[in-house]
Amino acid sequence: MRLTRFLMPTLKEDPSEAETISHKLLLRGGFIRKVASGIYNFLPLGFRSLKKIENIVREEMNRAGALEILMPLVQPAELWKETGRWDAYGKELLRFKDRKEHDFCLGPTHEEVVTDLVRKEVKSYRQLPLILYQIAQKFRDEIRPRFGLLRGREFIMKDAYSFDADVKGLEKSYELMYETYERIFKKCGLRFRAVEAHTGAIGGDVSHEFMVLAETGEDTISICEHCGYASNIELTPAISSESYPVEAPKPLEKVYTPGVRSAEDVAKFLGFPLAKITKTLIYIVEEREPIAVVLRGDHELNEVKLDKALEGRPFRMAKEEEILALIGAHPGFLGPRGLKIKIFVDRALVNFPNFVIGANEDEYHYLNANLGDTFQATLIADLRKAKEGDLCPNCGKPLSFTKGIEVGHIFKLGTKYSSAMKATFLDRDGQEKPFVMGCYGIGVSRLLSATVEQNHDKDGIIFPWALAPFQVALLPLNREFIDKAEVLYYKLNSRWEVLLDDRDERPGVKFKDMDLVGIPLQVILGKAFQEKGEFEIKVRRTGERILVTEERLEEVISKKAEELQREL
RNA sequence: CGGGGUGUAGCUCAGUUUGGGAGAGCACUGGCUUCGGGAGCCAGGGGCCGGAGGUUCAAAUCCUCUCACCCCGACCA
Incomplete structure (x- = not known):
């Protein structure tokens, strides 16, 4: 072209x-x-x-x-x-x-x-x-x-x-x-990386996502370097590496906590670590049944897991007015004690001694709550998001987390x-x-x-050989070289997809454009051509430059092309 | 859907505070010079200032409504 x-x-x-x-x-x-x-x-x-x-x-x-x-x-x-x-x-x-x-x-x-x-x-x-x-x-x-x-x-x-x-x-x-x-x-x-995944709106029971690893990815995936386990974080079982100290239950104690709304505020106000606070979230299931979900303050709810716990019944977060009407307290002071609705409890609260809950009364919390004692759970399940420090469900070694772009997804629909x-x-x-x-x-x-x-630098795109719109860019840097470039173009174009930059532009413009669009190989007719009749081949990915005679030109291009394909 | 922001030349943007001439750089057309990392000079073409309504002698600028686009959030207890 x-x-x-x-x-x-x-x-x-x-x-x-x-x-x-x-x-x-x-x-x-x-x-x-x-x-x-x-x-x-x-x-x-x-x-x-x-x-x-x-x-x-x-x-x-x-x-x-x-x-x-x-x-x-x-x-x-x-x-x-x-x-x-x-x-x-x-x-x-x-x-x-x-x-x-x-x-x-x-x-x-x-x-x-x-x-x-x-x-x-x-x-x-x-x-x-x-x-x-x-x-x-x-x-x-x-x-x-x-x-x-x-x-x-x-x-x-x-x-x-x-x-x-x-x-x-x-x-x-x-x-x-x-x-x-x-x-x-x-x-x-x-x-x-292929990872185990949530099936979402498509349905079915087993699925895998194919994730391109990149910082801008919208998904987080957890990976175990030890055994190869990998899953979308939506699906990763949360397995904590912490164990709780054995501690006798202390008597429940109501404390005045004015103006604190978030778990962070409560922790700061009471001088406790965030992990010692719990948060109680209210969800509305099928637009009629409110439920409470109780989690540790430093944990985040994984809605995919809640979806599973609710067996696929649709749910949404309750609005503030709904919470007020139902419980009589504002968000921030909610707790599981005395609630007349179903209470879903994250399993991190099992054996968790003497934690803080909201009192269901504005400006008050309770200290020293204990699961099974202060309140009963309707269901105890893994409801939280896995996080840094959690362990591989497969082999028990620590997981690492990385971002990915979902480019493929396969499902068993049944x-x-x-x-x-x-x-x-x-x-x-x-x-x-x-x-x-x-x-x-x-x-x-x-x-x-x-x-x-995944493939760029400060100058632009660096296409993998297989996806490049053209494979070879031909750059005559001087008007006088265009005839020669035309001859070369016919020759090379029979073997590769060649873009001939036949514009009457200055060299800098041509270099910038070809770098930007990421064509893997550039064949340059410049100084070396003028002086010795040699061509310069530039490899976009590595920046490598090779001077070759016309006889060896095609040989070197195919060698470099092979290298570029092999690398990937 | 909630919050924030932006709409002026093909692109990036200034001008809006304090109402009065529609602008710059790049791109584009013609000419001369230049020619290995986005050139310089000269001369040009190109605008419903997102749209509608209003205020005013006068609106890109002020007011009202609307449309489009971008960002953040939608896990907050």
Whole structure:
């Protein structure tokens, strides 16, 4: 491609709309432009990288025997009503009506549509296992789209769905996809980690997320360096390394604690460590039943764990007015003693001697509360977030925590959708059975951002070879060298994807632009060419510069290309 | 949804406090010089100052309403 015939509108300054590195660099490099909040154009450069990712995904999915299809973005409400998700899916599901007043939505995911397809077209166990996938647009009306492609509303996703005759088959399909995902992310040249994860709105019981390790990640993952255990913190069991001293229960004592609201305030006021204070949170379950959740002051509630404890019944935090009406005290002075509602207690309070609770009366707390004595728990469970210092649930060694960007997620769905939608086949034994399903997603456009988050320096993007929009940039630094560069361009372009910077620009401009957009190899016609007829090859990632004669040029390029591919 | 912020040229922004000429740098067009890390000079083109309404002799600037975008939060007891 000749740059004068290409559209690569680079920017010298960071656009004011961008905050994160990948967002800034993708805008500055002319890869993407915003159309509306969370909705983007892909310009030629961005489109090329996106297609690279898609092709890697496609190649590996096909290799695993999955079949590519294409499903619609617009989906009828009827299908979503069959599974109950028309009501259960939150506002992220963009619903609308057509001219006949029929309900539709933009597909945030395609379980319903694919299950409908398969129940109509697949009737026999002989046709199983079956894995269907597509690479297509999705729309999720996110509360807060942010960071450019990292959390967009419209985005490109690869979603795959497996259909098996039984759980054993699902295990195999799941394992196959797990391995396929590892191959895909490895091929993309990313540092990533597979972790155990929460299943969320998709459902099912087992799932793994594939996390690209990067500081800007929205997820926290816990990792055990010792045994290899890794999970999303939402799922990590909280196993404390502390043990409580044996201490006789002391008599309950009411104390005046004026104006202290947070657990921190209480601790400071009483001169106790934060860990000695407890906090009592009030939640409303299914919009009617209030419950209390009691945690240590230095612990945080993990709502995914609460969700599990509530067996999936929807809940939300109580509003201040509701708390006042129910208990007669303001938040900050709440405690489990004397409450007439269900009390969920985090297991860290077991054997925890003589702690502080709110008195359910403004400006008062109790000292020396003890679980089972001062109050009774309806349920004792692991409800808190794991934190620094906690131990691996697998081997007992300390966990470490790191940030990640979720680029892939695989689920064992079981028969959740096939049962709801009566998607069945005839098994070998003549019995009609629901398909046993799995689903497997990759955020293709997010992967582009994640790549940039992980591969950049002060000058711009450093693309892994496999994802670079072009592999070689050809830079004639002087007008007189352009003819020579044209000849070279024809030659190199037959082996690599070459971008010829044939603009009448000064050298500095060309260097800056090519560094910014992250093309892995630059072939420069400059001083050395003028003086000795030699070409300079610059490796974007390492900054290494090599002078070569024309005879050796292609040989050295392919050697460097190989090195770059191997590294990753 | 709550809180904060921003909308002025393609981009980054000044001007708004205290009402009166729509500006700068970069980008773009033409010319000359320059040519290994975002050049210099000269001459140009480009604006519904986010939108609507109001106050005023006069509004980018003051008032009201609205729209869009960005950031933080939605675990606070």
